Amino acid sequence: MTRCHRCDAELSAWEVRKAEELGSPPCWCNGVPPGIPLTLANVAYSELCHAGLTRPVKIHDVVRFLSHKYTWNLRYSINVALSQDKRFCWAGRALYGLARHGLIPGVRSLAEAAYAILLAAPRRLHVEEVDFVLEQFNYRFNSDSLAHHMRGYTTNRWNLKFQIDHWNEVWINAGRDARHEYNAKVRVCPTHLAFDSWLEDHLAPKVQRTLDDRTRRLADLKGGKIDIA
Numbered sequence: 001m002t003r004c005h006r007c008d009a010e011l012s013a014w015e016v017r018k019a020e021e022l023g024s025p026p027c028w029c030n031g032v033p034p035g036i037p038l039t040l041a042n043v044a045y046s047e048l049c050h051a052g053l054t055r056p057v058k059i060h061d062v063v064r065f066l067s068h069k070y071t072w073n074l075r076y077s078i079n080v081a082l083s084q085d086k087r088f089c090w091a092g093r094a095l096y097g098l099a100r101h102g103l104i105p106g107v108r109s110l111a112e113a114a115y116a117i118l119l120a121a122p123r124r125l126h127v128e129e130v131d132f133v134l135e136q137f138n139y140r141f142n143s144d145s146l147a148h149h150m151r152g153y154t155t156n157r158w159n160l161k162f163q164i165d166h167w168n169e170v171w172i173n174a175g176r177d178a179r180h181e182y183n184a185k186v187r188v189c190p191t192h193l194a195f196d197s198w199l200e201d202h203l204a205p206k207v208q209r210t211l212d213d214r215t216r217r218l219a220d221l222k223g224g225k226i227d228i229a
């Protein structure tokens with residue numbers, strides 16, 4: 001993943017591409033660069049690039065950041081601006097951030113986020129493990145709602161299919177064609193080639209580290225090293 005030279009933040013392929021289109025540096029942690037149109041999306045992007053921001057924010061907080069810069073029907077327009085611009089990553093209901101906050105580019109729903117985790121997973125995962133990884137990646141959601149998606153009780157806009165067994169272990173078809181079909185719909189990366197290498201070099205090791213962390217925490221819990229209170 002590309003990083004910002006100034007703040008060292010991880011940048012998604014969409015952030016890099018948009019910057020190329022606009023002829024600007026790819027991270028706006030120093031504000032909107034001179035000569036860039038002050039559209040709602042551009043101003044919101046520079047606010048989310050702020051180095052002090054470490055996790056996704058509620059749309060109403062983005063509105064609060066921008067209220068001194070914009071006066072028109074902000075609440076409606078900001079929803080459209082954030083959901084349509086691929087620099088922004090969905091993190092839960094009315095919650096948005098950037099790739100640097102742990103989120104998966106292109107994803108716009110819980111099912112899409114869970115599917116990406118399973119594409120990168122080293123093996124079948126328990127529903128609780130998918131839950132843990134998503135939470136560590138800064139997604140905010142209802143665990144029951146995740147379980148309903150895994151069991152196929154809830155449909156999703158791309159008709160992504162999850163397989164689940166009696167032990168609550170979940171998997172998906174992670175073959176090359178299925179992978180590329182997912183990227184064609186969700187658009188995590190602009191090209192399938194970029195998606196494959198992002199999955200292998202970035203997401204898979206990150207999912208593995210998170211699962212290892214969970215195993216370690218559970219072992220500590222059993223060993224009495226962690227005080228739950």
Ligand SMILES: [Zn+2]
Pocket residue numbers: 004005006007008009027028029030049
């Ligand atoms: Zn930066």
